[in-house]
Amino acid sequence: MYTLIGMPGVGKSCMARAVASKLKMRALDGDRLIVKKMGMPLWQIIEIYGLDSFKKIEEETLLSVSGDRLILATGGSAVYYPKVMEHCRAVGKTIYLYASLPVILERLGDFSKRGIALRPGQTIEDLYKERTALYETYADFTVSCDGAAYTKYQAEVMRVITNAERTAFALSR
DSSP: OEEEEOOTTSOHHHHHHHHHHHTTOEEEEHHHHHHHHHTSOHHHHHHHHOHHHHHHHHHHHHHTOOOTTEEEEOOGGGGGOHHHHHHHHHHSEEEEEEOOHHHHHHHHSSOTTSOOOOOTTOOHHHHHHHHHHHHHHHOSEEEEOOSSOHHHHHHHHHHHHHHHHHHHHHHHO
16 A cells, blocks of 8 residues: 555545556545545534544544555644554555645635644644654655646656555565
């Protein structure tokens, strides 16, 4: 299993689908699993049940995911759950999709209906500073997605996964 982590707006979901399709793997989106489980958008879950309940739902959902030839796109807040990150690293590799704060802000635009796990009074800038160290801590690999060269970033993620697959195969022989 390969787990994509990074800020909201970095492109984890799109990247997982595109790369999985090209590498004949499965893609799963953690946020979509939560939406399906709860029957409502993320922002509504947070609004109705509160941030703490959302975090429990997200953690439980992500801990239930594993499998071979699978690319998991997590929500940006997955790095707040040490058990989840330990699980993801135990069953595979973690790839941090990096983008600078100005790029993230541009990509997010109006994020009010996105379901971003912000504490009261917290800004995207605060969130970025807080999470960056966590992403770097949990990443086995980092791929820069800073700009508009999507096919370049996609090729780099595919290279990382292909090399990791080759290494795992060589070690199993």
